[in-house]
Amino acid sequence: MREARPMTPAGRRIVAAAEELFYHRGITAVGVDLIAEHSGVTKRTLYNRFGSKDHLVAAYLMERDQRWRALVRAAVDACDSPVEAVTAPFTALRTWSETNTRGCAFINALAEIPDPAHPAHAVAAAQKHWLRDLFEELATAAHRPDPATLATRLLVLHEGALATQPLLPGTLSASTDLARALVRAG
Amino acid sequence: MREARPMTPAGRRIVAAAEELFYHRGITAVGVDLIAEHSGVTKRTLYNRFGSKDHLVAAYLMERDQRWRALVRAAVDACDSPVEAVTAPFTALRTWSETNTRGCAFINALAEIPDPAHPAHAVAAAQKHWLRDLFEELATAAHRPDPATLATRLLVLHEGALATQPLLPGTLSASTDLARALVRAG
DNA sequence: CCACAGGTATACTGATCTGTGAACTCCTGC
């Protein structure tokens, strides 16, 4: 991902507007004209920065991914014990859900983008694998038996709560409780 | 939902084409012209049948819901014991996933439709509540303690597997295993 | 001094979008 090149001020405003609009209204439903307007930028500038709408979508997802990972890392670091740290992503998810009530941006994006070659697919896959690997790493550090299986189970619980959140409030508590029980049981 | 009115042959072909196209390419990305063309029907007929694209989307989701419920009921009926029946939706999901590899059509639809007043929202919400209630009913019949909590936990596992399925193959097995363990532990 | 990068402003293409109007055919039930 060559998107690590330094962002110009206009580029940052474009991504910020894209985050707001894509997440809340859907990717296909939001046109580049609207994003340009909301970020106070010309459409020409948008295309000079990102080249195409597809690449802007990828940049939008990467930006979200970075924010989410930082939140999870902070939650992990705030834990007192290694066992408690294993379920830290669930407490991060609670905070995250307060301001992100439209489910998982990555799953939502893939729902709109069938083409596996689209740059968004790689970003979404990387995000899920990162979380699964983090669970396994934390489970290993807490000396849980069979950390690989535990990690996959925690991921399913996590994604289940995230995906159903807009439809069924209360699933987050249920999945967090179960996750803690699983980790404690070892 | 007044959609129970008898479907004309053209109406059925339209919904069939809509299912194929909406699920695989996304709702916003598929125009009514394309659906009319794929179902060998005039756009005029489509609007005479369904009134608007929004109502066609609702009809598409209802059709899927019916097929899904029938599959689950068959899986429940095929079980030998009440305990086994509690996790029957997970075996139904395995069958379902073989031909539906793009995740949950309802969650995908809500990802594209922000407006809670859209008829699709009610259909999606009804589907999830039906499954949660079914889990609770089956858990009660199998004399599991605290069937309400168990039902919510099973639902989260189910939705987690369904949502991550396009991205992480293998989560279905993991969630099924855990679901069976939870029910057995009782 | 000037080249260059970031950005603005505006107009444009060609395609596609949802939805409507009006006139027509065909079949079935009363």
Added chain:
DNA sequence: GCAGGAGTTCACAGATCAGTATACCTGTGG
């Protein structure tokens, strides 16, 4: 024999879509 529902054909409206063209302004670094 005829009323009415189902479906067709074709034209149309008005908006929006992604992306490009051209010309211009402005600050900064060599």
